[in-house]
Amino acid sequence: MRLTLPIVIAGLALAAPAGAQDTDPRLVVREVVRTATARAYQGRNAGQEQTERISRKLRVGRDGRVTIANISGEIAVTGGGGDEVSIEAVKRTRGDRSELANVEVVIEERAGRVEIRAEHTRFRDRRGRGDSASVDFTVTVPASASVDAHSVSGSVKVSGVRGSVRAESVSGNVTTTDTPNLELAKSVSGDVSLTGAAADGDLTAGSVSGDITAKGLKARGLDLNSVSGDVLLTDVACERLTVKSVSGNIEYTGTIVRTGRYEINTHSGDVRLTLSNPPGFELTANSFSGSVRSDLPLTIGGNSGDDRGRGRERHNMRATFGDGSATLSIRTFSGGIVIARR
Amino acid sequence: MTARQQRPTLPFPSKEATVSPEDLVAQCQAGNVDAFETLYHQHAARLYTLACRMAGSPEDGEDLLQEIFLQAYRKLGSFKGDAAIGTWLYRLALNHCLDYVRSRQAKMNKLTDTLDAETSIQPTARRETPIARLDLERAVERLPDGCREAFVLHDVEGFDHKEVGRLLGIAEGTSKSQVFKARMKLRALLGRA
Amino acid sequence: MHPTETAINDYVDGTSDPFERNAIDEHLAACAACRQLIEDLRELKSATATLELRPPPVRAWGRIERAIRLEQRDRPRAVFPSVKSLYWLGAAAAIVLAALIFPRFLPGRAPAGGDEPAEMSASARQAAEAIESELRLAESHYENAIKGLEAAAKSDQDALDPGTAATLQKNLAVIDQAISESRAAMRAQPTSEPAQQSLIENFKTKIALLQDTVALINEMRKGNEAGAARIVSGLKNKG
Numbered sequence: 129m130r131l132t133l134p135i136v137i138a139g140l141a142l143a144a145p146a147g148a149q150d151t152d153p154r155l156v157v158r159e160v161v162r163t164a165t166a167r168a169y170q171g172r173n174a175g176q177e178q179t180e181r182i183s184r185k186l187r188v189g190r191d192g193r194v195t196i197a198n199i200s201g202e203i204a205v206t207g208g209g210g211d212e213v214s215i216e217a218v219k220r221t222r223g224d225r226s227e228l229a230n231v232e233v234v235i236e237e238r239a240g241r242v243e244i245r246a247e248h249t250r251f252r253d254r255r256g257r258g259d260s261a262s263v264d265f266t267v268t269v270p271a272s273a274s275v276d277a278h279s280v281s282g283s284v285k286v287s288g289v290r291g292s293v294r295a296e297s298v299s300g301n302v303t304t305t306d307t308p309n310l311e312l313a314k315s316v317s318g319d320v321s322l323t324g325a326a327a328d329g330d331l332t333a334g335s336v337s338g339d340i341t342a343k344g345l346k347a348r349g350l351d352l353n354s355v356s357g358d359v360l361l362t363d364v365a366c367e368r369l370t371v372k373s374v375s376g377n378i379e380y381t382g383t384i385v386r387t388g389r390y391e392i393n394t395h396s397g398d399v400r401l402t403l404s405n406p407p408g409f410e411l412t413a414n415s416f417s418g419s420v421r422s423d424l425p426l427t428i429g430g431n432s433g434d435d436r437g438r439g440r441e442r443h444n445m446r447a448t449f450g451d452g453s454a455t456l457s458i459r460t461f462s463g464g465i466v467i468a469r470r
Numbered sequence: 471m472t473a474r475q476q477r478p479t480l481p482f483p484s485k486e487a488t489v490s491p492e493d494l495v496a497q498c499q500a501g502n503v504d505a506f507e508t509l510y511h512q513h514a515a516r517l518y519t520l521a522c523r524m525a526g527s528p529e530d531g532e533d534l535l536q537e538i539f540l541q542a543y544r545k546l547g548s549f550k551g552d553a554a555i556g557t558w559l560y561r562l563a564l565n566h567c568l569d570y571v572r573s574r575q576a577k578m579n580k581l582t583d584t585l586d587a588e589t590s591i592q593p594t595a596r597r598e599t600p601i602a603r604l605d606l607e608r609a610v611e612r613l614p615d616g617c618r619e620a621f622v623l624h625d626v627e628g629f630d631h632k633e634v635g636r637l638l639g640i641a642e643g644t645s646k647s648q649v650f651k652a653r654m655k656l657r658a659l660l661g662r663a
Numbered sequence: 664m665h666p667t668e669t670a671i672n673d674y675v676d677g678t679s680d681p682f683e684r685n686a687i688d689e690h691l692a693a694c695a696a697c698r699q700l701i702e703d704l705r706e707l708k709s710a711t712a713t714l715e716l717r718p719p720p721v722r723a724w725g726r727i728e729r730a731i732r733l734e735q736r737d738r739p740r741a742v743f744p745s746v747k748s749l750y751w752l753g754a755a756a757a758i759v760l761a762a763l764i765f766p767r768f769l770p771g772r773a774p775a776g777g778d779e780p781a782e783m784s785a786s787a788r789q790a791a792e793a794i795e796s797e798l799r800l801a802e803s804h805y806e807n808a809i810k811g812l813e814a815a816a817k818s819d820q821d822a823l824d825p826g827t828a829a830t831l832q833k834n835l836a837v838i839d840q841a842i843s844e845s846r847a848a849m850r851a852q853p854t855s856e857p858a859q860q861s862l863i864e865n866f867k868t869k870i871a872l873l874q875d876t877v878a879l880i881n882e883m884r885k886g887n888e889a890g891a892a893r894i895v896s897g898l899k900n901k902g
Contacts, residue, residue: 281824298879299827316879317830336872337830355834355872374868375837393864395841416848416857444857461845461861503731510724518719528717535719539727543734601710607717625711643669650668657703 159184159235180219180228184235188213188242190270191291197245198279200231201262202300207271207288213242214268221261231261274309283318301338310347319357330368339376358397373397377463381470384409386453398463401456404470408450413458413465420445422467495555499546510539513556517563523622524567526611534570538563568637571619601660609659613652620645621652665697666690675704705803805866812873816880823883831876838869 188194190211196203201220208214215235221227229249236243246263262282269275274291277284283300286293286307294312295302301318304310310325312332319338322345325331330349333340339357342364349368352359357376364382369390371378377397384390386407392399403424413420419441426447445465458465489497489505497505517538522531542562549558613621623634624645634645666674666687673679674687691698816831823831845862852858 299824299830316827336834336875355868356837372864372868374834374841374865395844395861395865414857414860416845416855416861459857459860459864461841461848461857501735503728503735506731507724507728510727514723515716515718518723519716522717532720532723535723536727536730540730540734543731601706603710603713603715606707606710607714625708626714646669646672650672653672653704653707656707660707 159237176222178221178223178225178228182215182217182219182233184215186213186215186235186237186242187211188237188270188273189240190272191240191274192270193241193274193276193291194267194269195241195243196265196267196275196277197243198263198265198277198282199246199248200281201246201279202264202282202284203267203277203279204265204285205267205269205275205277205287205289207273207290207306208268209271211270212268213270213273215244216266217244217246218264218266219261220264223260227261231263233263345382384454384456388454390454390456392456392458393460394463395461396463397460399458399460399465400468401458401466402468402470406449407454408448408452409454409456410452411445411447411449411456411458411467413446413456413467414444415460415463415465417443417462418460418464419443420465422447424449424467424469426467491555492551495546495549495551498543499549506543509555513559514539516556517559520560520563520622520627521567523610523626524564524571524619526613526615526618530570534563534567538566541566564637568619571615572639574615605660606656609656612659613655617648617652617655620648621656624649625653664690665694671697671701671704675701675708702803802862802866805863805870809866809869809873812870812877816873816876823880827879831872835869835872838865838872841865842869 188211192211192213194205194213196205217233219228219231219233221230232247232249234243234245234247236245244265244267246265248261264282269289271288272290274293275286275289276294277286278294278296279300280298281300282297283303284295284297285303285305286295287305288307290308292309292311293304293307295304295310296312296314297318298315299317300315301321302313302315303321304313304323304325306324307322308324308326310322310327310331311329313320313322313325314332314334315338316336317338318335320333320335320340322333322340322342324344325342325347326345327347329347330351331345331347332351332353333342334351334353335357336355337357338354340352340354340359340361342360343362345361345364345366347366350364350366350370352361352369352371354373354376356374359371359373359376359378361371361379362381364380365385367385367388369380369388369392371380371392373394375396376394377399378392378394379400379402380390380392381400381402383404384406392401398418406424411422411426413422420443422445426445426449428445428447489508494505494509498509514535518531518535521534521538522528525531525534538559542559545562549555610618610621610626619638620634620640623629623637624631629637631642631645631649634640634649635642638645640648670679670683670687674684679687691701842862842865845858845865848855848858849862
């Protein structure tokens with residue numbers, strides 16, 4: 129059933145959002161969905177969740193852009209057919225039902241663009257006191273649309289979207305599936321999980337304390353960063369790579385290309401590089417106190433410093449495989465480095 | 471009050487002021503000596519410190535301080551309130567210090583001191599302890615005229631070289647080389663050469 | 664060819680143009696004497712920033728007061744022509760250098776809890792000292808940046824929710840642990856390139872995390888929490 133759009137609400141009581149990224153003068157429709165329930169105290173149902181469901185459908189065009197900004201709550205975006213954006217927003221609270229009014233869903237429709245936001249109308253201090261309301265968004269977009277989804281405290285999931293995708297959370301997991309144009313996937317304290325991700329250009333993924341896990345990852349340039357999390361890449365292919373962690377392990381299982389440049393860096397984590405049918409490469413692997421080992425037949429040459437002969441642990445290795453066209457640079461401080469052959 | 475850029479001011483000990491700055495100034499302008507004493511206590515440290523460093527000794531600094539505040543008392547009638555009183559006093563003090571330094575240079579009072587300073591800078595064994603504030607303060611005082619003022623204005627008071635040039639009546643390039651000279655001398659005096 | 668006085672001054676003051684700065688950087692890479700000089704001048708600048716005000720002698724006011732009363736008696740207040748106030752456009756004293764780092768890197772000082780470095784030949788020791796002083800300079804750059812950022816990050820941690828703040832703190836501690844391991848390694852083996860590299864890398868990582876934290880706090884403070892999630896992506900300086 130197709131819902132008709134309410135009339136534009138002008139002169140909103142809401143202050144203009146401080147962080148509105150752009151003020152497109154061609155704003156066509158702006159809707160603020162307020163909770164219609166009475167504000168009178170209705171008694172606290174301890175532990176029982178109160179919800180309110182909002183549904184909307186908008187046309188955005190096949191190449192439209194959809195932005196979803198949430199503060200407390202989850203976001204799940206799926207690419208579907210057609211040229212419609214279908215929005216399901218569920219407000220939740222464990223407090224009194226009237227608390228649902230503390231968060232408003234704002235939907236702005238512009239030419240070729242839809243912006244969906246949750247705005248909290250009451251001041252929320254850092255403990256989240258002030259209101260206990262959250263919103264979960266479930267959004268379907270045209271498969272070729274672009275999506276920019278971010279939540280402060282809640283997970284973000286994007287699946288089957290072929291346009292450019294940016295997905296971020298501060299304290300939630302970020303999960304993408306089948307996104308051939310993933311630009312960015314980041315979290316601060318959540319995990320980042322990518323399946324079937326690709327990019328024509330550069331792809332950036334990062335977390336501070338979470339792991340970065342990717343299965344099926346293909347891009348021209350990859351920039352992956354964690355501080356205490358692991359970076360585990362399977363079935364990965366790229367031309368340029370920068371992977372860093374401080375205490376996490378790094379695993380790269382996949383292919384490299386001729387003349388590619390690959391840089392892997394961790395302080396106390398281990399590095400495992402498993403290459404299938406690699407082209408020639410030149411390797412520089414250094415560790416202060418970790419061991420360096422290669423299962424590939426390498427021509428070890430140049431300044432090998434601690435070369436103590438076969439069978440003994442070495443801390444650095446400069447070697448060539450094949451025609452030495454790609455460049456691999458692997459550094460750890462105390463972690464071990466293993467170059468394995470698939 | 472129009473807005474103007476203010477260099478970060480150092481905190482100075484201030485007597486408990488129970489009147490607003492504007493009222494205090496008005497009282498001073500009316501000849502109230504107690505009010506003027508309050509004003510003195512609010513700003514003396516800042517100006518005394520400047521005077522000592524510019525003049526090169528605490529004795530000269532004290533003399534200068536007295537002259538500065540006397541002149542302030544005389545000129546307060548012309549203070550219009552379009553800058554903070556502290557800024558106005560600072561400017562007055564700075565001018566006074568510059569006059570003093572220029573006239574002293576003319577008298578070449580410090581010739582012998584300058585020679586002493588030169589010969590006493592001997593390369594000592596390099597000391598690795600951090601520079602103590604007092605050592606630095608004393609070392610600044612021992613700088614010869616010319617480079618000392620430039621150093622104080624640039625490195626301590628925070629004027630840029632163009633401003634230092636204007637204040638001291640020298641070229642901007644001269645200010646730079648004077649500051650460099652002062653830094654090198656300080657480096658030697660503090661056992662870093 | 665050593666840089667000129669002016670060039671060195673500008674370099675220490677941070678007012679060189681990029682071309683000049685690069686030229687000096689290159690020279691410094693090969694010239695220990697100039698490196699030492701630059702370091703000394705920086706230390707001096709930093710010490711100058713710590714100079715304090717001197718209170719005048721107690722007797723000073725009495726003398727001024729006497730002079731004023733004499734003035735009042737001898738010269739009734741005259742009306743002076745108006746004097747235009749001069750406005751200061753003083754350049755900001757761009758001195759934010761942190762505590763001196765000298766004491767930490769005295770050659771020959773045993774690293775805390777570590778092994779004494781093995782006997783070194785005189786030339787090896789010289790090489791080690793040259794490298795140490797070079798690293799000291801690099802470290803002071805980083806430490807300055809870090810201190811500035813730390814202050815900003817600490818000043819308004821309230822803007823972040825406790826969970827996120829705790830995560831960031833915990834991870835800063837992870838990086839600090841890595842930094843101290845790198846430092847210890849460098850003291851034990853000053854010529855080890857992995858040790859040096861790891862120290863620099865860890866500094867960069869710490870700065871990046873602090874920058875992200877500060878940016879996140881700023882966004883939260885502005886009340887734009889949704890924008891904060893965007894921060895996670897953009898503002899980190901690479902490398």
